[in-house]
Amino acid sequence: MYQLKSDDSVELNDELRAHVVAFNKQHFNAERVPLGFKYVNKNCDTVAGIHGYVFGNWLLISWLWCDDFTRGKGLATRLLHELETKAIALGATVAQLDTLDFQAKPFYEKNGYQVVYQMANYPLNGCRYFMEKKL
Template sequence: MYQLKADNTDALNSALRTKMVEFNAQHFDAQRVPLGYKFTDEQGELVAGISGCVFGNWLMISWLWCSDVARGQGLADKLLTALEQSAIELGATTAQLDTLDFQAKPFYEKRGYSVKYQLNNYPRSGTRYFMEKPL
């Protein structure tokens, strides 16, 4: 007999993700190829970085971050350009990302991204934008 139990742990979340990835892999003809770039300072400390993956025709951008001291120096633009170029070389034709209303929507719009849909009142009073760009 099955038993319903509450489990609010990261371990359950991780196990479910693993199971879904295994299930989905049976139906996809593509593998995720991780990509990332970073800038470090003289001490080797991370000051800016970007990560994502190519999955078939898609560049899926996960994270783009710049430290306060690195902002306004063009590092984010260089990171995004490098990631997009690597994705194109791997066959990606479209880039996808999400950003919040207080993050980088104008930055992405200036670089050709457009909002495909948005979640209003996220998580309560903000907006989460899902954006795409042809590569």
């Protein structure tokens, strides 16, 4: 007999993710290769950075962030270019990311990304954009 229990914990989320990842790994012939770059100041504090993964033919961009003082100085463009270049060297042919309406959609469009899908009313009255670029 099974018993249903409520469990909103991070631990349950992590456990379920581990099970799904293990199952999926049996069906993929590609490994996730982490990639990242950052800019640091004289105190070695991160002031801008990017992180993602190459997974088969895909560059999956997880995070791109610049602090308020470095925005507009070209660091994000250089970070994105470095990540794409390294991903291409590892065999990626397409990049994918998502961004929100108040974040960086114009920046990504300026760098060659196009919206392939959008979620309106996300999470309530905003918009989430899924973007891709051929590398």
